[in-house]
Amino acid sequence: MLPLTRRSLLGAAAGGAALSVMPGLPAVAAETGVSAYQFPLGQVKLTAGRLMDNQSRTLTYLRLVDVDRLLYVFRANHGLSTGGAAANGGWDAPTFPFRSHVQGHFLTAWAQAWAVLGDTVCRDKANYMVAELAKCQASNGYLSGFPEADITAVHNRTLTNGNVPYYCIHKTLAGLLDVWRLIGGTQARDVLLKFAAWVDTRTAALTTAQMQAMLQTEFGGMNAVLTDLYQQTNDSRWLTVARRFDHAVVFDPLAAGTDSLNGLHANTQVPKWIGAAREYKATGTTRYRDIARNAWNITVGAHTYAIGGNSQAEHFRPAGAIAGYLTNDTCEHCNSVNMLRLTNELYVTEPDRAAYFDFYEQALLNHVLGAQNPASANGHVTYFTPLRPGGRRGVGPAWGGGTWSTDYGTFWCCQGTGVEVNTRLAESIYFYSGTTLTVNLFAPSVLTWAARGITVTQTTTFPESDTSTLKLTGTMSGSWSIRVRIPSWTSGATITVNGTAVTTSAPGTYTTITRTWAANDTIVVRLPMRIVLRPANDNPDLQAITYGPVVLAGNYGDTALTTPPTLTVSSVTRTTATANGSPVNLVPFYNAHAMNYNVYWMTAPTYKLVNNATGLVLGVKDMSVADGGLAVMWGDTGTLDHRWVRIADGTAVRFRNVNSGKVLGVQDMSTADNAVVLQWADNGTADHRWTLVDQGNGIYKIRNVNSGKLLAVLNGGTAWGVQVVQDADNGSADNLWRLTAI
Structure with missing residues (x-):
């Protein structure tokens, strides 16, 4: 069962000035360590192509969405009339803990649509929302769709309803700041400064220890937006507040270059790293720069899939762990969008490091671009991008938004970042x-x-x-x-x-x-392109096909897959390949829609596990594909259930049956002698992991990580169908195995 997370509750003017903000606004504080600059939004415009298509669909949605529906939870929380508007569903429903997070994303997207495209409908929607938010805020400076008691509870570490209040506040502050910077006018500025002052007052009352404890609850990029507010106003008050949100337990290892990401909720971390990059530019403190750079290097080098996304079930996994985590809930969209922003922040401090934009291109083309549904006129997006064999966009766990978003019934975090990123696709060309x-x-x-x-x-x-x-x-x-x-x-x-x-x-x-x-x-x-196979960090035999920067996916139509197909490497062209002995069409992954696809392929031989005492091979009783199918010894008849894929898993391996897709494990995770060995779903338990103890001459003992027992044959039996068990390391010949490549 997945840990409870906020998602699981739902099932400078350009031309030489050293500034990186829009012209026409108050003077901003100078930035340190920056030697390259983005052009202001609006000076770069997309023309006809795949990126512009995404932008156009998002613009349609931004012009459509009803601002009064988005205001519903704010007005209700602040005691104002909802004006007859319908309430939203999903993460913005009136009873959802962190309702009111998505509105800030819309403010940003509307402001960007105005800055990039001059769209007056979006400008007017943003200004209207700001005016109505000002009415909600009038009493005490607080501004949210949930009661202020949630703030008190998160400060006291007594919050139990799953809310992440500062995460939501960050989105509102960032949206207001973007409206002020990109559209202008004083009302967004006034609401923003009043709300930031409220944050200052509330957090100033906490001790350092209380603040650090509170930061264990996701808080978005509070350090980033408050640093941006300092840059925009040159008022050091906001930098002081920003630095209260420096999360020591995360920042300290990164400052030292240590990868401590395993198990952390991924998108909780990336906005903090963006904040560290912004704090470096504001203060010149190189520790902040090191935190951001090390975080980028570690994530891109050790936690990133071929498509440029990271995380599985919202969490970072062990360094290099890719092969063992090809599931429906890989590559949360928010993470990649935020990694693009972090890449931008770092690139301008190291503009000779082309690797930044090699990654940016990888993540933009293969993940972010394809996360929008081209069949949706309103630019609906997916939360996760499945990378399991036979994965399909828009299909995934309901609790995490694996399906496509909707106009009013979802409002996940990834829907909010989706409207943002698809209105600034031209920013980094x-x-x-x-x-x-x-x-x-x-x-x-x-x-x-x-x-x-x-x-x-x-x-x-x-x-x-x-x-x-x-x-x-x-x-x-x-x-x-x-x-x-x-x-x-x-x-x-x-x-x-x-x-x-x-x-x-x-x-x-x-x-x-x-x-x-x-x-x-x-x-x-x-830029000539060629076919290159990119191995998973933890299994050189499991590889993705790339053509230039583009990941190619196998188009399997509606055919189900349970295991990675075995690729005939010599057969691969830009458009076709042979896998499992049959032809398959290849398509750019960003266009792999309305189909079951495959991204990672087996490129090395599968194995027979041959018992050294009997010469029989390890298979599955009756060629079962079900959980609990018994491991038995059988004559080498060539059936698929006698073939196993060896998957590297740290210092251990897992054996996945080619016929069933299940992995070899021990019944009920038993540690006893003669416990039954069977196949089971690959759910990550320790009894599915085995270490190979080399005995020389191609002979191995196969030791279970959970029990320490060896893979063996019951009572040393030699008959076809004899049961496979685990046994003590007693020196018997039936505890020895040969792995024969097929």
């Missing part, structure tokens, strides 16, 4: 530093570098093609540089300027082109 322009992503788009009077039009169908063309127009002045990311996955990249080749740097770096540019200069970037 281009960066600048002084007069140098960096191209980090290959996407159809137009950059209007307003401060320099330059327009860059990028035309491409990437990643369907390997070529992108950038055309410059406008007024050029003097010599300046354009940097182009050469991804680590390419080989033989070429760049031409007006048809003339330029020297291209190695993969995983940037190529810098410095010249006196002229209007209509054209840069053509070609």
Whole structure:
């Protein structure tokens, strides 16, 4: 059973100034350690392509959604009339503990839709919501859809209803800040400052020990938004409040470069790391920088699936643990969206490190882009992205929102981050530093570098093609540089300027082109793609197929799968492969919709477990596919139940039956001699784990991790159908096995 979590309750103007906020607002505090800058939203616009499709569907939903329905829980909590509006369902239902978390996401998305697209409907919705929130807040500065008593309870560590109140508050503060920064006006600022002052008053009353204890309850990115408020106002009060939310038990190991993520609720952590990056820029304290960088390095290096997502059942698993956690509830959408933001925060401090945008591209294309349902006009999203064999988007555990979101009946965290991310998809294509322009992503788009009077039009169908063309127009002045990311996955990249080749740097770096540019200069970037198999961290025999940056998935239609198909590696092309002896079509994973798919494939031989005393092979009685199917010895007749996939699991292995997909375990997790060995669902219990004790000459003892007993044959029997048991290490020959690759 999964642990109880908040989800399980539901079943700078561009042009040289060192600022990274929108122009036209009050002066902000300078940032430390930043040497590259994003263009303000609105200076980069998407053109026709896959990213723009996502943006358009989200805009349709943002224009549709009823603001009065979103205001329902605020008005009800603050004693105001709900005006006849219907209540929402799901996570914004009037009885749901952390109702009112999603409204801040909508404020941000509306503000971004105004900044990027000039959409007046979204602007007006944001302004209306802010005006109504101001009425709710009027009495004491508090602003939420749940009673203030929940705040007192979380401070006292007596909260038992599953609420995560500061998580919700973070979303509201962030939405108000974005409305102020991107739309302007004073009302969002006033509501924001009044609410932040309330947070200051409430948290100032806590001792350091009380505050750290309270931080064990998810609090979103409170340190991030309050630091942003400091940056926006240059009022050190808000930085003081932000630093109260520095979570020592998480930050201390990361500062030391220690991976202590196993078992932590994943999306509780990533917003804190974003906050650490923001605090570094605000204070220059290198410890904050180290926390954020180490968190990124650890997560990307040891906890990330091929599609760029992380976590299983919302939690980090042991470092490198991938093969053992291919389930329906992998890769929570929120995590990847927040990892994109963390990547941005870190990249601007290390703009020569191309690895940041290798990952950004991986997660954006393979996870975030495909998390939206292309069949939904309103851009519905999924909570998890299943990676089990035969997984299917929009299908998963009801408690966690594995199905597609709806207009008013879900409102999960991932639905909120979905409307946010799909209104800022253009934000990280281009960066600048002084007069140098960096191209980090290959996407159809137009950059209007307003401060320099330059327009860059990028035309491409990437990643369907390997070529992108950038055309410059406008007024050029003097010599300046354009940097182009050469991804680590390419080989033989070429760049031409007006048809003339330029020297291209190695993969995983940037190529810098410095010249006196002229209007209509054209840069053509070609990034050859090839098939590469990417192994799981913990099992080199289990691999994902990639073509360039794109993960390819097997299209299995409505066919069910229980185990990873065995891939004939030599058969793989961009569009087809052979697996389990049959052809299968391959599609980009971001387009793997309305189908059962497979992402990770077995690429090494399966094994027969041959008893050294009898020569019989280990199989499953009657070729059962059910839990409890008995392990027996049988003649080598070649049936699939005699074949086992060896899955690395730390220092141990698990044996998965090719026929049933079940793993070898011990009945009732017994530790007794002669306890029955059987197959069971792979639910992670210790009796499913075995260590191989090498005896030389290809002979092994197979020791159960839970009991310490050896895999053996009952009474040393030699007949077909004799039962397999566990036994003490007594030196008998039936305790010895050969693993024979098939």
